[in-house]
Amino acid sequence: MDYSTLEKRRHFYDEENRLNRRLAPNTYLGTVGIGHAHGSFFLDEKLADRERVVEYAIKMNRLPEDRMLDYLVRHAAAKASHMSAIAKKLAAFHEKCACDKSERYGSAPAIAAKVTDNFRESRSFIGRTLSENSFKTIQAYSESFVKANSDLLARRVAEGRVREGHGDLRAEHICLVSDIEIFDCIEFDEART
Numbered sequence: 001m002d003y004s005t006l007e008k009r010r011h012f013y014d015e016e017n018r019l020n021r022r023l024a025p026n027t028y029l030g031t032v033g034i035g036h037a038h039g040s041f042f043l044d045e046k047l048a049d050r051e052r053v054v055e056y057a058i059k060m061n062r063l064p065e066d067r068m069l070d071y072l073v074r075h076a077a078a079k080a081s082h083m084s085a086i087a088k089k090l091a092a093f094h095e096k097c098a099c100d101k102s103e104r105y106g107s108a109p110a111i112a113a114k115v116t117d118n119f120r121e122s123r124s125f126i127g128r129t130l131s132e133n134s135f136k137t138i139q140a141y142s143e144s145f146v147k148a149n150s151d152l153l154a155r156r157v158a159e160g161r162v163r164e165g166h167g168d169l170r171a172e173h174i175c176l177v178s179d180i181e182i183f184d185c186i187e188f189d190e191a192r193t
């Protein structure tokens with residue numbers, strides 16, 4: 001993604017807030033400006049002093065580490081009731097997620113383009129983190145999967161099953177507080193789709 005200008009970074013911070021507030025409204029509090037004046041920096045929470053803003057940041061509440069799902073799992077404290085509550089929250093969330101860009105993100109050509117991009121970008125890791133044979137095997141499997149499942153992918157688009165969901169859900173992104181907070185959602189790269 002292109003974060004090369006202050007306004008582009010502001011856009012992506014706003015997007016991060018928009019996407020993450022859906023499942024973590026008590027954690028993501030908004031975008032704030034970092035201003036500079038008279039040799040000092042200050043937070044501009046209302047974004048009222050734009051000519052002095054030199055950077056943006058996301059204002060968040062801190063979540064308790066001992067309530068994070070990965071912590072609970074490591075300490076054998078995660079319960080079936082936790083998993084059930086998380087599943088219910090995620091199912092309700094996915095039912096409401098936007099699907100107006102299904103074709104753009106979920107069609108076989110869109111996925112094939114992403115697969116091609118991913119392998120082009122990761123080629124430099126051959127010999128460092130994986131062998132050339134492994135790379136080629138994974139690439140061939142990924143490309144053949146998209147081709148073999150193009151009808152399924154088209155059907156999922158037509159049925160509105162491609163949704164603007166979380167995109168990167170892991171145990172360390174789930175905090176079991178009174179209203180489960182699920183955070184660190186990733187956004188789609190609009191410029192590359």
